[in-house]
Amino acid sequence: GQTLKTKHFGMHVVRSFLGVLSIVLWFYALGRMQFGTCMTLIYTTPLFMALNFIILARLKSTRAPWLMTASILVGFVGIICMLKPNFNSDEFIPALVCLGVSLIDLATYWQMKQMGQLKEPSWRIVFYFSVLGIVFAAVGTMFTGGFHALDSKALGGILAMGLFATLGQICTTRSYAYGNMLLSSCLGFSAIPFSAVMGILLFDDAVEAASLIGMSLILASGVTAAVTTKKMEAAERSQQAAR
Numbered sequence: 001g002q003t004l005k006t007k008h009f010g011m012h013v014v015r016s017f018l019g020v021l022s023i024v025l026w027f028y029a030l031g032r033m034q035f036g037t038c039m040t041l042i043y044t045t046p047l048f049m050a051l052n053f054i055i056l057a058r059l060k061s062t063r064a065p066w067l068m069t070a071s072i073l074v075g076f077v078g079i080i081c082m083l084k085p086n087f088n089s090d091e092f093i094p095a096l097v098c099l100g101v102s103l104i105d106l107a108t109y110w111q112m113k114q115m116g117q118l119k120e121p122s123w124r125i126v127f128y129f130s131v132l133g134i135v136f137a138a139v140g141t142m143f144t145g146g147f148h149a150l151d152s153k154a155l156g157g158i159l160a161m162g163l164f165a166t167l168g169q170i171c172t173t174r175s176y177a178y179g180n181m182l183l184s185s186c187l188g189f190s191a192i193p194f195s196a197v198m199g200i201l202l203f204d205d206a207v208e209a210a211s212l213i214g215m216s217l218i219l220a221s222g223v224t225a226a227v228t229t230k231k232m233e234a235a236e237r238s239q240q241a242a243r
Helices: 009-030 035-042 045-060 066-083 089-117 122-143 152-178 181-203 209-242
Strands: none
Touching (some): 009 035, 009 122, 035 066, 035 089, 045 066, 045 089, 066 181, 089 122, 089 152, 089 181, 122 152, 152 181, 181 209
């Protein structure tokens, strides 16, 4: 019962372009540096976001979100413990690309927030993003060898990846568009512990002490950020009621 028509098509174009550009640059960097290092740099987006909010608070002469920033820093330390980044001299350019991806993602999240304030539904935002991704991928495929037939196993894997990626995008978009951006970015760290648990259960990955410490830090940061956000929202409601 919904429609794909929108009064904010230009914003969809910007969001979709930023999203596709981010993915393309990420895959470029991913193939040219160590996985753990690449993912650690990708997860600097919450740090940039926290800095962004601190600057905005200073400009508006309001209280900076120091506790939320501390939670994000703790979560990032947990990411470092789990991924164990190690920089090589030949990874300087890919590392800069990764940091660029983090900044692009920051701009994307702000774009999502603006669209949420305009009451654009998350599924519509993801739809147009997916359309641009399909067009870009189709053109890119034609210039890099063309299409080929898939067997049932490959087709099943692609369909499953597409399903979970789409659901993940809808959840992420709804979170940033309608929720607290700092909390969403902090809880985004949880992807790494979930991946580690899946690796342990499905692929018999070894359980290392550093990974357990990292998981604990990420869990603690997420809980602290969630509790802090709830207290802030409750205080804001009380102030509004008092007025």
